[in-house]
Amino acid sequence: MTPRSVALLAVTFAHLASPSLAQTASAPAEAPAPAASRAPTAPARTGADACLAQARSHAADAFQKHRSQEQARLQLEIDASLCVDPSLSPAAANLVGTVNADLARLARDFVVGTRSLAAYRAGRADRQQKLAALLADARGCPVRIPPSETTEREERELRATLAGARTLFNASCKDAPPLAIPSPLAWGRGQQTKTGQTGFNLAVAKVGGQPAGCEVFYEIQLRFIDPNPGNPALPPAKIVTMVFSASEDLLSDPARAIFGLPFGAMVLSPARNVAREAFLREYFRASWRVRAVNGANQVSPWSPFITQGPASAGVPA
Amino acid sequence: MPRGPSRALALVLAGLLAMPLPAHAHNEPVHQAMTDFAYHVLLAGERFSRGQSMSERLRSALGSLEKTNPGLTAFFADAAAAAPKLRVLQSGLPPDPTPCISPALVALFGSPVPDWQLPSGTSLESLRMRSLRVPVTVSYGHQPVVCAIDETYAPSGELKSVNPGSLTLPRDYTGMTLGYWAAAPDQEKKDWVLRSTTLEALQNPVVLGAIGASVTVAVSAVCVLACGFFPPACVACPFVAVGAGGIVMDEIASIDADSLESGDYVGFGHFVDMKATPASPAPFDTKPGKFMERAGPAGVPDTTEDLVTLLFDIGGIHVNHDEAQAPKNYQTIVGTSGMSGTSGAIGGDFHRNSTARSPSQWESPTIPHLQLTAVDNLAMFGYQEARAKKGTPLEAKLLGWPLHAIGDASVPMHAVGASGYGHRPYEDAVDMVFGDLVGSGSTAASVSAITQVVLRAFKWRKFIQDWRALHGTTEVPVRDLVTAVAENTRVKANATPAVFKAAASIVYIIDEDGATAAYDNPAMAAIQRDLLLEGIAAEVAFLLSVTEVAP
Numbered sequence: 001m002t003p004r005s006v007a008l009l010a011v012t013f014a015h016l017a018s019p020s021l022a023q024t025a026s027a028p029a030e031a032p033a034p035a036a037s038r039a040p041t042a043p044a045r046t047g048a049d050a051c052l053a054q055a056r057s058h059a060a061d062a063f064q065k066h067r068s069q070e071q072a073r074l075q076l077e078i079d080a081s082l083c084v085d086p087s088l089s090p091a092a093a094n095l096v097g098t099v100n101a102d103l104a105r106l107a108r109d110f111v112v113g114t115r116s117l118a119a120y121r122a123g124r125a126d127r128q129q130k131l132a133a134l135l136a137d138a139r140g141c142p143v144r145i146p147p148s149e150t151t152e153r154e155e156r157e158l159r160a161t162l163a164g165a166r167t168l169f170n171a172s173c174k175d176a177p178p179l180a181i182p183s184p185l186a187w188g189r190g191q192q193t194k195t196g197q198t199g200f201n202l203a204v205a206k207v208g209g210q211p212a213g214c215e216v217f218y219e220i221q222l223r224f225i226d227p228n229p230g231n232p233a234l235p236p237a238k239i240v241t242m243v244f245s246a247s248e249d250l251l252s253d254p255a256r257a258i259f260g261l262p263f264g265a266m267v268l269s270p271a272r273n274v275a276r277e278a279f280l281r282e283y284f285r286a287s288w289r290v291r292a293v294n295g296a297n298q299v300s301p302w303s304p305f306i307t308q309g310p311a312s313a314g315v316p317a
Numbered sequence: 318m319p320r321g322p323s324r325a326l327a328l329v330l331a332g333l334l335a336m337p338l339p340a341h342a343h344n345e346p347v348h349q350a351m352t353d354f355a356y357h358v359l360l361a362g363e364r365f366s367r368g369q370s371m372s373e374r375l376r377s378a379l380g381s382l383e384k385t386n387p388g389l390t391a392f393f394a395d396a397a398a399a400a401p402k403l404r405v406l407q408s409g410l411p412p413d414p415t416p417c418i419s420p421a422l423v424a425l426f427g428s429p430v431p432d433w434q435l436p437s438g439t440s441l442e443s444l445r446m447r448s449l450r451v452p453v454t455v456s457y458g459h460q461p462v463v464c465a466i467d468e469t470y471a472p473s474g475e476l477k478s479v480n481p482g483s484l485t486l487p488r489d490y491t492g493m494t495l496g497y498w499a500a501a502p503d504q505e506k507k508d509w510v511l512r513s514t515t516l517e518a519l520q521n522p523v524v525l526g527a528i529g530a531s532v533t534v535a536v537s538a539v540c541v542l543a544c545g546f547f548p549p550a551c552v553a554c555p556f557v558a559v560g561a562g563g564i565v566m567d568e569i570a571s572i573d574a575d576s577l578e579s580g581d582y583v584g585f586g587h588f589v590d591m592k593a594t595p596a597s598p599a600p601f602d603t604k605p606g607k608f609m610e611r612a613g614p615a616g617v618p619d620t621t622e623d624l625v626t627l628l629f630d631i632g633g634i635h636v637n638h639d640e641a642q643a644p645k646n647y648q649t650i651v652g653t654s655g656m657s658g659t660s661g662a663i664g665g666d667f668h669r670n671s672t673a674r675s676p677s678q679w680e681s682p683t684i685p686h687l688q689l690t691a692v693d694n695l696a697m698f699g700y701q702e703a704r705a706k707k708g709t710p711l712e713a714k715l716l717g718w719p720l721h722a723i724g725d726a727s728v729p730m731h732a733v734g735a736s737g738y739g740h741r742p743y744e745d746a747v748d749m750v751f752g753d754l755v756g757s758g759s760t761a762a763s764v765s766a767i768t769q770v771v772l773r774a775f776k777w778r779k780f781i782q783d784w785r786a787l788h789g790t791t792e793v794p795v796r797d798l799v800t801a802v803a804e805n806t807r808v809k810a811n812a813t814p815a816v817f818k819a820a821a822s823i824v825y826i827i828d829e830d831g832a833t834a835a836y837d838n839p840a841m842a843a844i845q846r847d848l849l850l851e852g853i854a855a856e857v858a859f860l861l862s863v864t865e866v867a868p
Binding site (some may be wrong): 048132155237 | 330345346418438454455456459460461462463465467469498515597598619620622624626628629630631632633635638639676677680681683685686687691748749750752819820823825826829830833834837
């Protein structure tokens with residue numbers, strides 16, 4: 001038994017009655033069984049993966065049998081702590097697992113809006129202090145951090161970010177291979193034959209090799225430089241990022257794709273509109289880079305930036 | 318209805334965990350450009366010392382520096398001895414037959430496939446750097462769509478005059494190749510292999526099951542998370558087909574994702590936290606690596622760190638010690654005189670060794686509550702391995718580790734263990750304006766940048782020489798050097814507190830452009846330039862000194 005597990009054992013008994021380390025938290029309706037009675041076999045570290053798989057299976061089974069998600073998670077974390085450190089006593093495993101389950105629960109409560117940022121931070125600090133104190137064979141106390149204007153502002157920022165975050169999903173991208181790194185090639189005026197328009201075109205090296213139906217997107221970031229001296233209100237540089245679907249490719253070329261910003265009055269996305277104006281009358285050159293994204297949330301690394309003015313011969317499509 | 322695992326939801330959670338949160342590095346081109354600049358400063362010193370040709374403006378500037386700093390005569394002479402040794406390093410470059418499509422490169426090679434004109438019996442990886450006929454970009458060897466050869470490359474500003482040439486005329490690409498290897502630690506995806514306790518085990522599929530094949534949708538990320546843990550919330554989780562004139566697509570522009578063995582986590586070991594270290598929890602290195610609980614200039618995590626923490630805690634994400642290389646490679650215990658080192662004691666490089674941790678100590682806490690490895694240890698690993706592989710194609714690659722660490726140590730957020738506080742937008746902005754920061758666009762600005770690098774490199778060179786004299790060795794104090802650069806960075810950043818912009822990091826997740834623009838202005842350029850030149854200067858001193866290490 002390691003010194004750490006001895007220390008844990010010595011101070012854990014007081015906590016065994018509660019599945020949570022939160023002194024103020026209400027106990028779940030159904031307490032988990034003692035860890036020792038249902039922990040998967042974990043005789044050696046070399047079997048950690050198998051042990052974890054067994055623990056997950058136990059937890060999923062418990063969930064299927066109508067244990068709550070919270071109870072199943074707690075059981076899983078306790079079992080997992082034994083998988084990674086088989087020398088832990090059942091009581092110590094209970095402590096480590098409970099801390100990890102508590103941290104997950106606190107995070108989830110914040111995400112679903114039932115816990116404020118201040119309370120989330122306080123809960124985290126509480127668990128960290130308790131664990132540290134237990135390791136040192138001392139006593140920890142709950143940390144209470146009163147809400148402040150700063151935390152309330154930060155909470156608004158964080159919730160707005162979470163609310164605005166989007167993730168991509170496309171079932172056809174399951175098991176898609178890693179995306180290759182595209183390259184920016186050239187930008188300039190040109191025909192857009194497929195759509196019968198004229199406008200600014202951006203040519204990039206094309207990414208292939210994805211499963212049928214797995215749509216590829218090209219994220220293009222531009223930093224416009226060399227502003228038009230006739231418009232002193234322009235900032236020295238302007239940064240714009242746009243995303244195009246491969247389905248918007250104006251070519252049918254296996255190696256190159258061209259994406260267009262038509263001059264016509266058609267409605268564009270805000271970012272494309274900003275880019276078109278910048279190309280059209282605001283800036284003379286741009287540094288730009290590109291990367292690929294698919295519906296499995298895979299993303300290629302960014303290409304290096306290249307700095308270019310408009311292609312002298314244009315970029316016809 | 319049975320409730321079972323959901324790959325779809327697991328994928329979404331994995332995606333969320335890889336949102337553009339700068340645990341990972343995205344500035345490989347900056348690492349390459351820094352090292353290329355540093356090599357060219359050595360080259361300028363070499364040519365100045367030997368009276369060889371360069372622009373008159375540059376020669377005059379170096380001459381003026383030498384008059385006021387007589388020690389520079391020896392410095393330039395040392396550069397003259399060092400640069401040729403770097404040029405004969407084996408390139409280490411892997412073959413990458415990705416075809417080129419640029420007319421200039423196709424004409425140069427006589428076909429789309431790169432032709433290195435290798436001498437009979439010589440592989441590309443064993444080709445001397447001085448014999449490389451084209452420069453590669455950081456995408457080379459990492460699945461580029463077209464050949465990753467930089468046909469537009471030229472050294473920065475006045476440094477062109479010490480390495481003239483072009484795509485069709487001979488030019489020395491040692492700097493670009495060393496730079497390629499300086500960027501390479503960002504490709505070490507095996508450094509941090511993670512494992513989720515719970516991923517796929519407890520999720521409850523609802524929201525994504527009804528979406529047909531071949532349709533890409535954008536889903537509210539937090540809603541999917543909430544749905545997985547709290548099924549009644551699923552009714553509030555609409556998804557939107559991607560398309561509609563690009564409007565929805567622009568909204569998803571900032572979402573990264575990858576698997577748990579991911580480049581997104583490579584950067585975990587690329588920090589060294591230079592602020593004062595509290596007694597508890599005890600650090601495992603004198604100056605610890607990233608520790609999310611204490612991230613930031615004052616040890617108070619910002620909302621970005623909150624976000625990272627909650628996502629990793631929800632996912633139950635831990636290190637997989639068996640597969641992750643960083644806990645083994647970057648837990649640094651250096652011995653002396655053939656003796657193995659002792660955990661926590663002073664090591665053979667006179668820097669305190671890491672305190673060794675057991676596999677279970679690495680695996681028990683979730684990532685936010687684990688002290689990750691420090692970037693000076695990453696540097697030391699590369700330095701030691703390069704010495705062990707001296708004379709092989711691996712030597713150049715491994716020298717990239719300390720060069721990379723010096724580059725990271727010159728970034729304020731890396732020196733305070735912060736994923737937030739403006740980390741990613743700061744680095745993106747530096748990537749965008751690197752040429753401006755080093756004065757590539759004008760003779761005066763370029764000469765100014767070069768002379769500043771020379772003076773600062775002279776200082777770092779003295780740092781190394783003093784250490785050698787004190788300890789009677791020809792080694793390079795890699796851990797001391799990296800932590801000293803990081804401390805310099807932290808002190809300067811603290812004197813310009815506006816460089817730490819907590820709000821910019823959280824904004825970056827949904828408005829990358831706005832957040833980056835906050836670092837693209839003259840006030841920020843001043844500190845970016847200062848720190849960048851300092852990092853380049855430390856790289857000059859390292860490159861110069863590492864060629865002197867006795868075998």
